[in-house]
Amino acid sequence: MQVTMGGILTQLFPPSPKFTDNNLPSLVGKVFIVTSANSGVGFEVAKILYCKGGTVYIAGRSPTKVAAAIEAIRTTSNEGPGYIKSLYLDLSDLSTISTCVSSFLAQETRLDVLWNNAGIGQSPAGSVSVQGHEAHMGTNCLGPFLLTKLLLPIFVQTAKSSPRGSVRVIFTSSGLVDMKAPEGGVSLTELAPDNLSKDVVRNYSASKAGNWFLASEFDKRIRKEGIVCVTQNPGNLRTSGWTSDRIPWAARKFFSPVLHEPKFGAYTELWVGLSEDVKCEDGGRFAIPWGRWHPSPRADIIQSLKTKEEGGTGLAAEFWGWCEERTKEFAGNRSAGQ
Numbered sequence: 404m405q406v407t408m409g410g411i412l413t414q415l416f417p418p419s420p421k422f423t424d425n426n427l428p429s430l431v432g433k434v435f436i437v438t439s440a441n442s443g444v445g446f447e448v449a450k451i452l453y454c455k456g457g458t459v460y461i462a463g464r465s466p467t468k469v470a471a472a473i474e475a476i477r478t479t480s481n482e483g484p485g486y487i488k489s490l491y492l493d494l495s496d497l498s499t500i501s502t503c504v505s506s507f508l509a510q511e512t513r514l515d516v517l518w519n520n521a522g523i524g525q526s527p528a529g530s531v532s533v534q535g536h537e538a539h540m541g542t543n544c545l546g547p548f549l550l551t552k553l554l555l556p557i558f559v560q561t562a563k564s565s566p567r568g569s570v571r572v573i574f575t576s577s578g579l580v581d582m583k584a585p586e587g588g589v590s591l592t593e594l595a596p597d598n599l600s601k602d603v604v605r606n607y608s609a610s611k612a613g614n615w616f617l618a619s620e621f622d623k624r625i626r627k628e629g630i631v632c633v634t635q636n637p638g639n640l641r642t643s644g645w646t647s648d649r650i651p652w653a654a655r656k657f658f659s660p661v662l663h664e665p666k667f668g669a670y671t672e673l674w675v676g677l678s679e680d681v682k683c684e685d686g687g688r689f690a691i692p693w694g695r696w697h698p699s700p701r702a703d704i705i706q707s708l709k710t711k712e713e714g715g716t717g718l719a720a721e722f723w724g725w726c727e728e729r730t731k732e733f734a735g736n737r738s739a740g741q
C-alpha cells in the first residue's frame with residue numbers, strides 16, 4: 404500500500420476552514436437527512452442546517468437522545484430557524500430501514516442532501532449486527548447502503564427540478580483509511596466469516612474504505628441524474644468515539660493534541676454537502692478536513708474503484724454486489740430503478 408506522509412499530516416493539521424456557516428445561503432425550502440445527529444459532528448451539522456432555515460431530519464436509534472438533541476437545537480438556535488424532526492433508524496438492524504424511508508416519504512416530496520454520518524468504531528472482535536454481519540461492516544456500510552438505495556427515487560425526483568450537482572449523498576469515511584485499511588480497501592476474501600480480523604481498528608478502517616467504495620459505486624449509477632455522491636473524512640474530533648473507554652488510554656493521550664472541536668468536522672460535512680465548489684464531476688472523490696480534496700489518495704484503493712475492464716481490480720464493484728445481496732431481503736417492494 405502506498406501512503407504519503409504529507410497526505411496524513413494535512414488531515415491531522417488542516418488549514419483554517421474556508422467554508423463555514425458564515426458562507427451558507429438561506430436553506431429555506433431544502434430538505435435534509437443527517438443520520439444520528441443526536442451527538443458529535445452530526446449534531447453540529449443539523450444545528451447549522453436548522454439555523455439557516457432548512458428542514459432537517461435527524462435519523463437515529465435512540466428516540467430519547469434524538470428528542471433531547473432536537474430540543475437543544477431548537478432552544479439554542481434562534482437565527483431564522485427551519486424545521487427539525489426525527490426518524491427512527493437503527494443502522495445495525497436492516498429491518499428498520501425501509502420503515503424509516505416510508506416515514507420520511509410520507510412527510511416530504513423532496514430530499515436535497517443525505518449525510519450518512521452515523522458510525523461505530525471500536526466494536527470488540529466478534530461483535531455482529533442484528534443480521535449477523537461484522538458490526539462495523541453492518542452498521543457503517545450495509546445500513547447506509549440500503550438507506551441510500553431506498554431513497555434514490557426521491558433524490559432523482561428532486562434533482563429534476565434542482566440545479567445540477569446540488570442534490571447530494573455523502574458517505575462518512577475516516578483518515579484511518581490511509582493508515583490502517585487493508586490492502587485495496589476491503590475485499591470479499593477479507594469479509595468471509597473465517598477470515599474476519601480480530602483487529603478492531605482494521606475492521607473499522609475496512610468499513611470506512613467500504614464507505615468510499617459505496618460513494619464511488621453510487622456515483623457511477625447516479626451522476627447521470629445530476630446527483631453528487633462523495634465521501635469524506637470529517638477530521639479528528641473530540642467526540643464520544645475518541646473519549647470512549649474502549650480506546651486504549653495511551654492512544655487517547657497520544658491523539659488528544661490533534662483532536663478538534665466537533666464543529667470543525669461539521670465544516671467538512673457542510674463543504675461536501677453544500678459548497679458550490681463540489682461538482683458532479685467530483686463524484687466518488689474523498690474529501691478531507693475542513694473541506695478540500697485528498698491530495699494523494701491511496702493508489703491501491705484508487706485501483707479498487709476501477710473495474711477490471713478499466714484496468715483496476717474491481718474490488719469496489721464486488722463490494723457493491725455483496726451489499727446488494729446482503730440487503731435485498733430488506734429492500735421491500737421498492738425498486739430504486741438503478
Ligand SMILES: NC(=O)c1ccc[n+]([C@@H]2O[C@H](COP(=O)([O-])OP(=O)(O)OC[C@H]3O[C@@H](n4cnc5c(N)ncnc54)[C@H](OP(=O)(O)O)[C@@H]3O)[C@@H](O)[C@H]2O)c1
Nearest residue numbers: 439442443444493494495520521522577639640642643644
Ligand atoms: N470523531 C472523529 O475523530 C472521527 C474521525 C473520522 C471519522 N469519524 C466518523 O464521523 C461520524 C460521526 O462520528 P462522531 O465523531 O460524531 O461520533 P459520535 O458522537 O459517537 O456519533 C456517532 C453517531 O452514530 C450513531 N450510531 C451508532 N450506531 C448506530 C446505529 N446502529 N444506528 C443509528 N445510529 C447509530 C450514534 O448514535 P447513539 O448516540 O445512539 O449511539 C451517534 O449519534 C462517524 O461515522 C465516525 O466514524 C469520526
